[in-house]
Amino acid sequence: MPPFDVPEGDPFGPHNLPYGVFSLPGSDDRRVGVRLGDHVLDAGAAAAALGSPYVSLLARPSLNPLLAAGRTAWSDVRRALTGWVTVPSHREIIEPLFHPLSAVTLHLPFEVADYVDFYASENHARNVGRMFRPDAADSLTPNWKHLPIGYHGRSGTVVVSGTDVVRPSGQRKAASDPAPVFGPSVRLDIEAEVGFVVGAPSRRGEPVALADFREHVFGLCLLNDWSARDIQAWEYVPLGPFLGKSFATSVSAWITPLDALESALVTPPERTHPLLPYLDDTDDEPGGYDLRISVAVNGHVVSEPPFSTMYWTAAQQLAHMTVNGASLRTGDLYGSGTVSGPSEHERGSLLELTWNGRDALELPDGKRTFLEDGDVVTLTAWAPGPDGVRVGLGEVTGRVVPSASRPGSHPAPH
Amino acid sequence: MPPFDVPEGDPFGPHNLPYGVFSLPGSDDRRVGVRLGDHVLDAGAAAAALGSPYVSLLARPSLNPLLAAGRTAWSDVRRALTGWVTVPSHREIIEPLFHPLSAVTLHLPFEVADYVDFYASENHARNVGRMFRPDAADSLTPNWKHLPIGYHGRSGTVVVSGTDVVRPSGQRKAASDPAPVFGPSVRLDIEAEVGFVVGAPSRRGEPVALADFREHVFGLCLLNDWSARDIQAWEYVPLGPFLGKSFATSVSAWITPLDALESALVTPPERTHPLLPYLDDTDDEPGGYDLRISVAVNGHVVSEPPFSTMYWTAAQQLAHMTVNGASLRTGDLYGSGTVSGPSEHERGSLLELTWNGRDALELPDGKRTFLEDGDVVTLTAWAPGPDGVRVGLGEVTGRVVPSASRPGSHPAPH
Numbered sequence: 008m009p010p011f012d013v014p015e016g017d018p019f020g021p022h023n024l025p026y027g028v029f030s031l032p033g034s035d036d037r038r039v040g041v042r043l044g045d046h047v048l049d050a051g052a053a054a055a056a057l058g059s060p061y062v063s064l065l066a067r068p069s070l071n072p073l074l075a076a077g078r079t080a081w082s083d084v085r086r087a088l089t090g091w092v093t094v095p096s097h098r099e100i101i102e103p104l105f106h107p108l109s110a111v112t113l114h115l116p117f118e119v120a121d122y123v124d125f126y127a128s129e130n131h132a133r134n135v136g137r138m139f140r141p142d143a144a145d146s147l148t149p150n151w152k153h154l155p156i157g158y159h160g161r162s163g164t165v166v167v168s169g170t171d172v173v174r175p176s177g178q179r180k181a182a183s184d185p186a187p188v189f190g191p192s193v194r195l196d197i198e199a200e201v202g203f204v205v206g207a208p209s210r211r212g213e214p215v216a217l218a219d220f221r222e223h224v225f226g227l228c229l230l231n232d233w234s235a236r237d238i239q240a241w242e243y244v245p246l247g248p249f250l251g252k253s254f255a256t257s258v259s260a261w262i263t264p265l266d267a268l269e270s271a272l273v274t275p276p277e278r279t280h281p282l283l284p285y286l287d288d289t290d291d292e293p294g295g296y297d298l299r300i301s302v303a304v305n306g307h308v309v310s311e312p313p314f315s316t317m318y319w320t321a322a323q324q325l326a327h328m329t330v331n332g333a334s335l336r337t338g339d340l341y342g343s344g345t346v347s348g349p350s351e352h353e354r355g356s357l358l359e360l361t362w363n364g365r366d367a368l369e370l371p372d373g374k375r376t377f378l379e380d381g382d383v384v385t386l387t388a389w390a391p392g393p394d395g396v397r398v399g400l401g402e403v404t405g406r407v408v409p410s411a412s413r414p415g416s417h418p419a420p421h
Numbered sequence: 422m423p424p425f426d427v428p429e430g431d432p433f434g435p436h437n438l439p440y441g442v443f444s445l446p447g448s449d450d451r452r453v454g455v456r457l458g459d460h461v462l463d464a465g466a467a468a469a470a471l472g473s474p475y476v477s478l479l480a481r482p483s484l485n486p487l488l489a490a491g492r493t494a495w496s497d498v499r500r501a502l503t504g505w506v507t508v509p510s511h512r513e514i515i516e517p518l519f520h521p522l523s524a525v526t527l528h529l530p531f532e533v534a535d536y537v538d539f540y541a542s543e544n545h546a547r548n549v550g551r552m553f554r555p556d557a558a559d560s561l562t563p564n565w566k567h568l569p570i571g572y573h574g575r576s577g578t579v580v581v582s583g584t585d586v587v588r589p590s591g592q593r594k595a596a597s598d599p600a601p602v603f604g605p606s607v608r609l610d611i612e613a614e615v616g617f618v619v620g621a622p623s624r625r626g627e628p629v630a631l632a633d634f635r636e637h638v639f640g641l642c643l644l645n646d647w648s649a650r651d652i653q654a655w656e657y658v659p660l661g662p663f664l665g666k667s668f669a670t671s672v673s674a675w676i677t678p679l680d681a682l683e684s685a686l687v688t689p690p691e692r693t694h695p696l697l698p699y700l701d702d703t704d705d706e707p708g709g710y711d712l713r714i715s716v717a718v719n720g721h722v723v724s725e726p727p728f729s730t731m732y733w734t735a736a737q738q739l740a741h742m743t744v745n746g747a748s749l750r751t752g753d754l755y756g757s758g759t760v761s762g763p764s765e766h767e768r769g770s771l772l773e774l775t776w777n778g779r780d781a782l783e784l785p786d787g788k789r790t791f792l793e794d795g796d797v798v799t800l801t802a803w804a805p806g807p808d809g810v811r812v813g814l815g816e817v818t819g820r821v822v823p824s825a826s827r828p829g830s831h832p833a834p835h
Contacts, residue, residue, distance in 0.1 A: 081797050091496050120576075120577055120579045121576055122573075122760055123663075126660060148658050148659060149594075150592075150594075150601075150655055150656060150658070153592060153594075153600070153601050154592055154601075154655075154656060156659075156660055156663075157657065157660065157663050158572065158573070158660040158661050158662075159572070159573040159574055159575055159663070159667070160573055160664050161535050161573055161747055162534075162535055162576075163534055163535045163747070163749070163750045163753070164625060164746055164747050164748060173625070173626035173746045175745035175746050176628075176744060176746070177744055177745045178564075178567060178568055178697060180563075180567075184685060186567070186695070187564075187567050187568075187697065189697045189698070189699065210578075211578060211587070211668075211669070212587035212814065212825060213825065214590070223824050235745070238745065241564055241568075242564060242568060242570065242744075243659070243660075243661070244562050245562060245570075245657070245661070246540060246570055246571065246572040246657075246661040247538075247572050247657070247659070247660040247661020247662070248572075248660060248661070248745070249570075249571050249572050249573070250741070250742075250744065250745040251745075253742075253745060253747040254571070254625075254745045254746045254747050255625070255746075258771070263516070281600070281604045283601065284603070285603065327664070328664075328667075330590060330591055330664065331589035331590060331591045331649070331652065331664040331665075331667060331668045332587045332589050332590070332668045332669075332824075332825075333577070333667040334577055334578060335577070336577045337740075339577070404614060410746075411626060411627065411746075
């Protein structure tokens, strides 16, 4: 089906137009692409062919120049692109610049500057609290309802969907172990999240207000924050997660611009605690996004986390992240934290789905508590779009491959 | 004093030769520079003038190409440079390429990829434990002697020595506060650290062994990990430090190559717990560095932390950071953690020096518990060099400037 004739109702129709970076077989030449149906448009070539001034933003090997250009440029480029792929008079020029998705290689679409991960689902935080602090009066820590808890992750190991994930090795210590042992993680997990991509930078010392969210954030993508629960449990007190997370974080190859998600805006859950002014969105436009996520292991759907249930919004996270004067750079990425809804089938991690390994999931190919070598995890999602059409998000998928054995490593004793 | 005639015994003599990046007045043209005495050599211009093949590594606006070139190139370039600044026949060509330090602007010498901060001083960790967990049986957490605890920080706010630091605002909550309050930090602190700069990258999934430390790490510098103790205390459970640290981290303008510090290698403190093989340096060459640090507030020395007392070495930190398969990139920076010696005058933070604000320091300009606006903090250090000559480290200095007031901010109530 030629791209101009993408079927009505296709979640990657001209109402969507996410951005990525692709190369053609046998070439290292990376180009900005825009997805339409099952095709990718060579956006720089299209700009050049049509004499568009946006060629300087689009004929590039990464999204960074477009990201850095700011909100007005983002909207203008999107308007131009919409015309290129829908106005019939462009058809003859544009159509040869599409490539079937199956024929291209997709790359990490931008250079990740800093990577921050939040912890913004109340359901997830309460599940974790109930599992690991069963005697606490409140399953949330005292700060949880006052600020979006976050921490910095490793930006150098953010990888694009489709990249294999090597099972990490590290130290762990069960309560019954007299000393820590070393070996491949035996509790490898996923975290289904949404990632937000910063385009326009900010200056050090100048906080970004809630209302300026759309001036700085270009778009979003699905994100899998792979987690080794055994490594994390032993290392994380007192300075937080480190090696339990830093081995890999997968993001979709497609960044969906916020402009494509206007119909998906929703009011976040009711705030149960008064918020300090810099976080108070009570009188603002809705700041949540209604994204319906699906988590599949080896093609079998194990969970459907609803992003609309997140307590903290991306705008609040951005305001919090910068309130101390920390500056933003083009390419900063921040994850929402694991998305978990209130019901059992809506939990965004195996940790919660199996209640810390107690209740195995029954998959067609056997039981699972945590991930086995060879398992393929795939996150997909869609959002309500204009006129009842869905907006598809790019999938994020990854296969677990065995830990490389090497001199000095100890076999795992359990 | 012309640079060829730098006085014998100068800590920045030809035995040192640290690298930085400078520009001349009225120019944005950044160049790699090498410090000799009170002068900086335009290294790229020198390479060009002498027809050296290293012009491609040195005639660049940052150290990144040199960092990426790897250990053999680092040693070769250093050997060449040593010749350029010491062999009398080069004098006529080289001498005009020196600029007085006082006439140049120094810049952040490399593009920081990921920034990790460790917690490797046993004295520091025990002091913190005694202050904040006074009832604990052990002032160290159970993992402390088994792995070098670390976490990722914000690389986008790493700044070069001399950059002003804006006092951060944020949430804090004293035990007596019914709810968190917002305002400029009232417990702004320093952490005297040493930063290690990664040059040669590694591949994802492939740990870097202890023995390969020098193949990947180019050099070191002083580092001040500015910390807002009040913000940190309220936010850091359960995911670690975030806004309490992310507003600024200062590094020296000069990176001292490991090759200049051969005479400073020392055996680290005796290990009290058996180490897993990937961390076990018992039979290795000494992995500690004897760096004598000095911390001054407004020119008054308040502490002299000895780096030789660090329990975990930089090689162990690198092996740990990558043992899960996390890859290294050129420009990765990792901090040692606050350097504190066993005695009171050797503590690397005001938190410890004032015992959490209980015992004010007496400075010539008044008492200090934490930092006041206008305070200038300067870290300096030296190491034993060849033939009893000192190797100077570049200083790291920064002045605290007031928090910018802005709409929506609440005045600090205490």
